[in-house]
Amino acid sequence: MKNLITIQNSLFKNDTFKKSRYLYKKPISLNIHSNLLITGEYKSFLCKVIAGHYIAQPPLSRIHNIDNVEFLDFNKNNIEKAFLSARFESFSQKSDYETDVNTVSRFITGSDKDFTEHLISLFNLTHLKNKWINSLSNGQMRRAKIAQKLALKPNVLIIDDVFLGLDPKNTEIVSTSLKQVSELHTKIILGLRKEDNLPNWIQDIVYIDENQLIETRDRIVTKPKSNEIKLEKIDNQVDSPHVEFINATVKYKDLVIFQNFNWKIAKGSNWRILGDNGTGKTTLLSMLTGDHPQSWKSNIIINGILRKTGNGISIFDINNKIGMSSPELHSLVPRNKTMKEIVYNGLVKNIGNSNFIYKGIEGGDLSYFDEINQFGDVKFEDLSFSLQKLTLFLRAIVKSPEILILDEAFSCMDESLLKKCHLFIDEHLKDVTILSIGHLNWELPKYDYVMKFVGDEKRNYETYKVV
Numbered sequence: 001m002k003n004l005i006t007i008q009n010s011l012f013k014n015d016t017f018k019k020s021r022y023l024y025k026k027p028i029s030l031n032i033h034s035n036l037l038i039t040g041e042y043k044s045f046l047c048k049v050i051a052g053h054y055i056a057q058p059p060l061s062r063i064h065n066i067d068n069v070e071f072l073d074f075n076k077n078n079i080e081k082a083f084l085s086a087r088f089e090s091f092s093q094k095s096d097y098e099t100d101v102n103t104v105s106r107f108i109t110g111s112d113k114d115f116t117e118h119l120i121s122l123f124n125l126t127h128l129k130n131k132w133i134n135s136l137s138n139g140q141m142r143r144a145k146i147a148q149k150l151a152l153k154p155n156v157l158i159i160d161d162v163f164l165g166l167d168p169k170n171t172e173i174v175s176t177s178l179k180q181v182s183e184l185h186t187k188i189i190l191g192l193r194k195e196d197n198l199p200n201w202i203q204d205i206v207y208i209d210e211n212q213l214i215e216t217r218d219r220i221v222t223k224p225k226s227n228e229i230k231l232e233k234i235d236n237q238v239d240s241p242h243v244e245f246i247n248a249t250v251k252y253k254d255l256v257i258f259q260n261f262n263w264k265i266a267k268g269s270n271w272r273i274l275g276d277n278g279t280g281k282t283t284l285l286s287m288l289t290g291d292h293p294q295s296w297k298s299n300i301i302i303n304g305i306l307r308k309t310g311n312g313i314s315i316f317d318i319n320n321k322i323g324m325s326s327p328e329l330h331s332l333v334p335r336n337k338t339m340k341e342i343v344y345n346g347l348v349k350n351i352g353n354s355n356f357i358y359k360g361i362e363g364g365d366l367s368y369f370d371e372i373n374q375f376g377d378v379k380f381e382d383l384s385f386s387l388q389k390l391t392l393f394l395r396a397i398v399k400s401p402e403i404l405i406l407d408e409a410f411s412c413m414d415e416s417l418l419k420k421c422h423l424f425i426d427e428h429l430k431d432v433t434i435l436s437i438g439h440l441n442w443e444l445p446k447y448d449y450v451m452k453f454v455g456d457e458k459r460n461y462e463t464y465k466v467v
Contacts, residue, residue: 003065004156004187005032005050010061012054014045014382015464019179023054028213030206032156036189037198040208041414043191044385047160047197050189064153074142074164074327075418103135104136104144105129110151119147122177124170128298138165138327138408139277145172150181160191161385161412165327167439168227168278175199195225195415225442231450241301242267243288243403248299250283250292258459263451270434272444275453281437282326285405288435289322289353290315303402316350323396324353326407330392332356335381339391343372346395364398368424371417386414393421397429404429406436410443418443 007030012023023045030050038046048054049062051071056062104125110116120126123143130135136144142165149157162178163171181202182188192198198205207214238244241264250257257280265271273281287295290307298308309311323346333342334356341358343366348359366372372394375387382393393409410418425434425445438444450464 025464070154092378279453325392325409340376
């Protein structure tokens with residue numbers, strides 16, 4: 001069988017790491033001729049190595065025997081950037097989506113129109129074809145980006161953490177769709193944690209850590225993580241709530257995201273916001289942070305103060321007390337800034353969560369996380385995906401927030417680092433009000449209550465207590 005990509009006894013330079021001049025301590029060799037799954041804590045680096053990133057030593061030890069290798073970096077934002085408030089306001093002004101150059105159908109383009117239409121259908125995007133690309137939820141956007149790359153008909157497509165942010169239904173859709181495309185003309189290379197559900201249509205598996213690569217034809221078997229929780233439906237009654245939504249509504253012309261929404265959040269309580277892709281979870285959090293223009297309609301009370309225009313409260317006042325990690329913020333991070341610069345950006349007052357200005361301020365007790373000393377001077381783009389996630393988490397907590405928003409904050413993070421973050425929350429953030437979003441229960445810190453968006457036409461919602 002012909003090798004698509006060959007790596008022979010090679011080391012790879014990454015000069016931003018002070019502890020070592022190479023990504024891996026030992027040379028690696030790998031012959032790729034079919035679909036491949038990469039797991040292990042250093043999987044993200046190997047995905048980039050295969051794509052052609054980093055300097056190979058010896059120079060000709062990495063060979064692409066094919067012309068078209070595509071690497072899908074979900075965190076590299078290749079659509080228009082804007083502060084979140086500008087994004088929502090722009091969406092509200094759009095009336096004729098079919099003439100908008102930034103619709104989903106125009107975002108996913110290829111020379112073969114029939115195949116492109118097939119991809120749009122495969123990835124469950126047909127009902128979103130005429131929607132503005134920036135209005136998609138995180139999970140919808142990921143499906144669109146995968147389809148966009150596949151429309152180019154590459155010989156090989158490399159995707160790290162492909163299922164991040166996808167609800168169970170769309171996880172299965174994406175996996176099945178990738179299998180079908182791989183049987184046509186594009187071989188698939190996936191980076192996944194060993195704790196994830198590994199697709200059974202990929203037979204070649206490699207495991208890699210900082211020392212070496214281990215090639216195995218045997219399935220890596222781990223005990224499945226439970227995603228089940230026992231819930232008891234409750235009426236949401238709280239005396240003197242920390243945060244309260246009162247008949248809150250978000251809609252764009254005829255499109256209703258949620259309507260007459262009521263929610264009382266006690267100070268220091270831990271909530272999970274649950275719902276399928278596109279049901280309004282992230283929009284709800286944008287209301288809380290003040291990024292959404294419709295959050296100023298006298299529908300939100302925080303610490304007993306009604307939020308409305310003209311009462312002297314700014315978006316910066318709000319976000320000085322809110323720490324946040326989310327996929328949207330992840331995509332805005334300047335890639336050339338170091339881990340420390342991004343973490344301590346959280347201490348800069350009056351700039352909002354979406355701004356990454358750094359003013360040389362350092363502080364806060366982060367001694368629990370020795371990673372900031374080990375990797376603090378490494379550029380964000382050269383950190384592993386787990387360390388990028390950790391960076392945004394530390395940025396959120398360094399300001400000692402009253403409210404902590406964790407939107408997919410630990411999704412696809414390596415388990416050892418994930419557990420460390422969860423333990424820190426348990427031990428040090430007992431009085432902080434925490435709101436979490438995530439489709440995998442075991443990735444979330446402990447929570448006591450659930451706000452569930454049903455996703456029906458009436459935009460119903462339900463509140464539960466964890467039994």
